Amino acid sequence: MDKIGKLGFSEEQADLLEVAMNFCRDKSPIERVRGLLEDKLGHDPELWKEIGEMGWLGIAIPEAYGGIGLSMAEVVPVAEAMGRYLLNSPFTATTLAAQALLAGGTEAQKQAWLPRLAGGEAATLALLEAEGDWDVMAISARAGRDGDTLELSGRKRFVADAASASAVIVSVQLDGQPTLVLLEAADLGREALRPETIIDETRRTFELTLDGIRISEDRLLDPDLAATALKHIHLCSNLLAAADMTGGNLSVIDYTLDYLRTRTQFGKPIGSYQALKHPMVDAYVMYEQARSHVYSAAHCFNQQGEGEIATRMAKVTALEAYSYAGDRSIQFHGGFGFTYDCDAQLYRRRAIWHGAMSGDSAFHKKALADLLLG
Amino acid sequence: MSEVNEKELAEFSAEADAWFAENTVSDPGFRLPLTFMEVGTDQQFDFLRDWQNKVWSAGYLGAAWPSEYGGGGLAQAFQDAATKAMRKHQAPIMLNAIGLNWTGPMLLDIGSHELKAKYLKNILSGEDIWCQGFSEPENGSDLGNAQTRAVRDGDEYVINGSKIWTTQGNYAKYMILLARTDPDAPRKYDGLSFFLAPMRVPGVETVPIRKLTGEFGFTQTFFTDARIPADGLMGEEGQGWKIAMQLLEYERGVRGGQAGGYIITEQNAFDVVELARRVKRGGKPAIEDPVLRDKLVEFIIEIQSNALCRQRVPIQPLNQEKPFGVPLASKLMFTEFVRRLNEFAVTLTGTGGGYYVGDPNAVDEGLWTRAYLNAFSATIGGGTSQIQRNIVAEHVLGLPKG
Numbered sequence: 190m191d192k193i194g195k196l197g198f199s200e201e202q203a204d205l206l207e208v209a210m211n212f213c214r215d216k217s218p219i220e221r222v223r224g225l226l227e228d229k230l231g232h233d234p235e236l237w238k239e240i241g242e243m244g245w246l247g248i249a250i251p252e253a254y255g256g257i258g259l260s261m262a263e264v265v266p267v268a269e270a271m272g273r274y275l276l277n278s279p280f281t282a283t284t285l286a287a288q289a290l291l292a293g294g295t296e297a298q299k300q301a302w303l304p305r306l307a308g309g310e311a312a313t314l315a316l317l318e319a320e321g322d323w324d325v326m327a328i329s330a331r332a333g334r335d336g337d338t339l340e341l342s343g344r345k346r347f348v349a350d351a352a353s354a355s356a357v358i359v360s361v362q363l364d365g366q367p368t369l370v371l372l373e374a375a376d377l378g379r380e381a382l383r384p385e386t387i388i389d390e391t392r393r394t395f396e397l398t399l400d401g402i403r404i405s406e407d408r409l410l411d412p413d414l415a416a417t418a419l420k421h422i423h424l425c426s427n428l429l430a431a432a433d434m435t436g437g438n439l440s441v442i443d444y445t446l447d448y449l450r451t452r453t454q455f456g457k458p459i460g461s462y463q464a465l466k467h468p469m470v471d472a473y474v475m476y477e478q479a480r481s482h483v484y485s486a487a488h489c490f491n492q493q494g495e496g497e498i499a500t501r502m503a504k505v506t507a508l509e510a511y512s513y514a515g516d517r518s519i520q521f522h523g524g525f526g527f528t529y530d531c532d533a534q535l536y537r538r539r540a541i542w543h544g545a546m547s548g549d550s551a552f553h554k555k556a557l558a559d560l561l562l563g
Numbered sequence: 564m565s566e567v568n569e570k571e572l573a574e575f576s577a578e579a580d581a582w583f584a585e586n587t588v589s590d591p592g593f594r595l596p597l598t599f600m601e602v603g604t605d606q607q608f609d610f611l612r613d614w615q616n617k618v619w620s621a622g623y624l625g626a627a628w629p630s631e632y633g634g635g636g637l638a639q640a641f642q643d644a645a646t647k648a649m650r651k652h653q654a655p656i657m658l659n660a661i662g663l664n665w666t667g668p669m670l671l672d673i674g675s676h677e678l679k680a681k682y683l684k685n686i687l688s689g690e691d692i693w694c695q696g697f698s699e700p701e702n703g704s705d706l707g708n709a710q711t712r713a714v715r716d717g718d719e720y721v722i723n724g725s726k727i728w729t730t731q732g733n734y735a736k737y738m739i740l741l742a743r744t745d746p747d748a749p750r751k752y753d754g755l756s757f758f759l760a761p762m763r764v765p766g767v768e769t770v771p772i773r774k775l776t777g778e779f780g781f782t783q784t785f786f787t788d789a790r791i792p793a794d795g796l797m798g799e800e801g802q803g804w805k806i807a808m809q810l811l812e813y814e815r816g817v818r819g820g821q822a823g824g825y826i827i828t829e830q831n832a833f834d835v836v837e838l839a840r841r842v843k844r845g846g847k848p849a850i851e852d853p854v855l856r857d858k859l860v861e862f863i864i865e866i867q868s869n870a871l872c873r874q875r876v877p878i879q880p881l882n883q884e885k886p887f888g889v890p891l892a893s894k895l896m897f898t899e900f901v902r903r904l905n906e907f908a909v910t911l912t913g914t915g916g917g918y919y920v921g922d923p924n925a926v927d928e929g930l931w932t933r934a935y936l937n938a939f940s941a942t943i944g945g946g947t948s949q950i951q952r953n954i955v956a957e958h959v960l961g962l963p964k965g
Contacts, residue, residue: 193867196874203880439884446960460962463953469960470952473885474892481871481889482864484881502864551857554864558856561863562836 194489194499196481201263205248209270212243217276219532222391225277230353231393232278237353240278241309250287255304261288261425265432265487272436275535277391279311279350281429286312288425289358293369293410293418302356302371312356314422315345315372315397323548325360325367325419330399332361332370337406339363339370341399347546351382351395358410359399360419369410369418376402389542391535423547424500428486430543431500431507435480438511441536442473445518452523459521468517475510482506498560501553509550511540567638575641579623579648586617587652594928596780599660599826600730600940603779608734611658615689618824623649624657625687625822628671633684634822642823649824657824660730662686662693666739666759668813668820669806673798678759682737687822694735694762696726696742696784697807703727704950706741707752707804711786713742715800718793720744720758722766722786728944732769732782735762740791741807744800755803759795766790776920776936814945815890827941832866835859835908842913842926849911858907865900872896888959895951898941905935 216236225231240246248263250256264284271280287306290299306312316325330343341361351357357372381402382395410418446469449460459465486503489495515537519526526533544550591610596602602611618624619633623645628634635641657663667686670679685691702708711724722742729738740760748754762769766789769782797806812818836859839850849855872889875881882889908931909916920929942948956962 193863193870196871196878198878198881206880442960446962449962458963460956461965463949463965466956466960466962466965467949467952469962470892470895470955473888473955473960474896477889477892478865478868478872478896480881481868481875484875485867485871502867505864506868554857554860555853557860557864558853562839562850562856562859 194485194492194495196485197488198484199262201259202266202484202487205245205263206266206270208243209245209267210273213270213274213276217271217274219275222275222277222535226390229393231350231391236276237278237280237311238309240280244307245280246283246287246309247307249284250291250303250307254291254299255307256287257307261428261490262487265428265483268429268432269436269483272433272539273440275391275437275440275539277393279313279353281426281433282313282349282354283311284429285314285422285426286354286356286358289314289369289418289422290371290410292421293414294371295407295409295411297407298371298410305355310356311350311354312358313349313351313354315348315351315357315359316419316422317346317546319344319346323552325423326416328360328362328367330359330361332363332368334363335403339404339406339408341370341402341404343399345397345399347385347387347394348382348397349392349394351377351397352384352393357397359397360415361399363409363412366412366415367419368412368415370404371408371410372402372404376404378402387542388538388545390538392542424490424497427504427547427553428483428490428500430547431479431483431486431503434507434511434540434543435476435483437536437539438476438479438507438514441511441514441518441533442469442476444532444536445469445514445521448522448525465521469521472510472514472517475506475513479503479506479510494560498557501557501560504548505550505553505557508540508544511536512544515540567640572638572640572644575637576644576648579645580651582621582623583648583652583654586621587654588614589653595655597656597828597934598937598940599656599658600944601778601780601937602658602731602734608658608731611655612689612692614655615658615824618649618654618657619687619689624663624824625667625683628667628683628687628822629679632679633687639819646823646825650829653828656826656828657822658731659686659689659692660826661695661735661739662691662737663822663824664826665695665810665813666693666737667822668818669739669797669810671820672809672818673806682759691736692731692734694729694732694738694784696729696738696740696760698726698728700725700727700783704947706807707755709741709743709755711740711742712746713740713744713756713758715744715793716790719790720793720796722760722789722791724786726784726786727772727781729769729782729784730780732762732784733771738762738784739810741803744803748801752804753801755807756800757797757803757806758791759797760791761795764789764791774937775939776933780940811946815894832859832862832904835862835904835911838908838911838927838931842911842915844913849913855911862900862904862907866904869893869897869900885959888955891959892951892955894941894945895948895955898938899948902935902938902942905931905938909935 247256252258332339385394482503486499489499518533525531626635626637626642627639630636713720738760740758743754744756745754766787768785771779772781842849844852912926915926918925
């Protein structure tokens with residue numbers, strides 16, 4: 190099957206994996222993650238600044254726009270490291286906003302915004318709506334023309350880190366076509382953002398009310414590129430979600446293994462019982478398979494055909510593996526697993542989040558069936 | 564190994580590709596075994612022995628073994644390229660599985676010059692077929708409890724007992740044999756020794772075992788005061804378990820040194836996709852059924868999982884956390900996948916699942932049912948999947964023994 194991709198790993202990926210793993214381990218111990226759960230901002234602004242200084246926001250931005258000029262393949266190890274240590278920051282939102290501009294922005298927008306994002310200014314995307322649909326082309330929010338001005342209406346959900354974003358890229362219907370527009374922080378009125386209560390408490394998202402927002406036409410991204418850009422963002426967000434999940438997947442496995450080695454019942458460590466041992470092996474195998482898919486997706490991401498197939502496979506396997514490992518982690522911690530203090534819930538909640546945001550297994554398998562089976 | 568010359572490697576790959584394109588026979592007029600455990604007739608055996616010899620003579624088997632012992636003396640990358648060409652052209656399997664993948668690498672690691680000179684070339688050429696004598700009727704998963712006795716008597720050992728699941732036992736000239744030299748050792752493992760044992764000596768009898776498929780491929784081997792030369796002892800008495808465990812590492816790819824090629828045909832999920840186009844559900848091709856499409860996609864994802872994990876093993880930075888995790892889990896992953904894929908294919912054939920090999924109406928000559936039943940040889944043999952999970956749990960995940 191020639192549409193099936195291979196696995197490759199570049200020196201840049203290897204370097205970034207090592208540096209990012211060390212960085213995230215040092216900066217985001219689990220106590221720190223828990224310390225931020227009830228924090229209003231949800232991330233450490235100093236750490237966010239450091240991430241900017243590391244240059245990681247510019248990894249997949251061309252040098253001409255102030256970036257490093259690598260690709261999404263090199264963002265993957267960083268996303269994996271952040272997932273491993275549950276480090277939250279506007280990194281993913283900003284990276285995806287930059288990809289939206291690269292794939293769908295006008296030259297002027299790219300020149301104006303990409304250097305700022307590469308330099309560490311946060312930006313985000315507003316794509317999801319009320320119907321719970323993962324189809325990024327199904328859009329109800331509207332932009333109406335009023336002379337040279339666009340008047341927006343409708344609502345967007347799950348706008349990540351919107352409170353700290355300098356720019357929000359929003360999908361709307363304009364003249365009956367899906368279109369992207371760029372809002373600046375100043376465009377959003379006091380009431381436009383409502384903090385949402387979400388399953389993954391390490392994150393901060395907002396419901397965005399567009400009603401009454403008026404912007405000039407130069408805020409339109411290139412309408413001819415909107416469909417391509419939306420598809421690209423969808424795949425980018427799934428790639429990074431898969432990478433984040435394989436990162437956390439190993440953590441939740443190791444966290445559970447620690448417990449199985451030390452907790453004793455009936456005079457033996459509970460990890461010596463095959464009823465617990467064997468499902469842990471299954472969880473581990475699923476994790477390794479998913480991780481292979483993630484790095485294959487990273488490697489093939491820019492190839493027409495292979496990239497989409499590999500990315501959807503990575504999402505399916507990473508989501509199923511992370512969900513299973515998190516689910517079993519809660520169960521295998523017994524009574525402790527049922528408490529808020531057990532970290533298993535942090536990982537399990539994150540997997541639920543990623544399934545909810547960019548498509549569950551059934552959604553991606555259906556897309557894969559069309560790509561692979563005709 | 565010396566540095567790989569990329570230009571030479573590219574030329575070698577192209578030559579191998581062309582050679583297998585020209586020489587691969589896909590239909591010799593009878594069914595070819597999909598795995599080395601399915602060689603049930605003399606016709607199949609003779610064909611595969613000739614094929615292995617031909618591949619070796621052309622330089623595409625044992626390419627990375629030393630040239631003084633019949634190998635090609637090249638870097639491993641050359642053999643890998645040849646194996647890749649074999650897969651591409653769906654060439655028949657290599658017959659002498661135990662010799663190529665177990666005995667050979669072991670001799671290369673710990674064998675004397677004399678042993679290498681005596682055995683390696685004939686392993687590659689297929690002249691000497693090797694079999695394995697580990698499992699016993701009463702000691703399968705608990706291999707360390709093997710009871711077949713070896714008693715030293717001058718320049719010989721006298722063997723008594725029985726080994727089972729001896730693949731190609733009726734064709735083999737030699738056996739790698741795990742036998743007990745010290746029944747009183749405090750640890751059962753320390754009483755075992757490892758032998759290179761001739762099969763064609765008085766007191767060795769092989770009896771074919773009929774498989775659940777109705778066919779043959781394995782034997783049970785009986786030893787009754789069989790005398791084998793004492794110089795067949797590998798290492799020292801009491802080291803048998805250690806050597807046997809080392810062999811399992813060759814089998815699982817944790818250690819290199821295998822001669823190359825493959826002994827099990829890759830199961831291709833896309834063959835099942837093609838099957839889904841041919842069979843009907845509700846008057847329409849099964850491939851249009853949304854539930855079956857979902858299952859097919861899952862199998863395609865899984866075959867890709869196996870392929871990608873194999874590609875990942877040599878990438879060191881992606882194997883740091885649990886260094887031998889992927890290779891140690893690979894048997895479990897792959898064999899269980901093959902079993903489930905074939906089981907699904909049987910159901911996919913609809914009423915066709917009711918026929919069996921031999922009936923003119925059987926779908927694809929009964930291939931899928933036979934492959935499903937034969938798939939258990941791999942989920943049970945070489946350590947059952949349940950034992951594999953214990954191995955991964957204890958050696959990779961650091962969980963305590965039960």
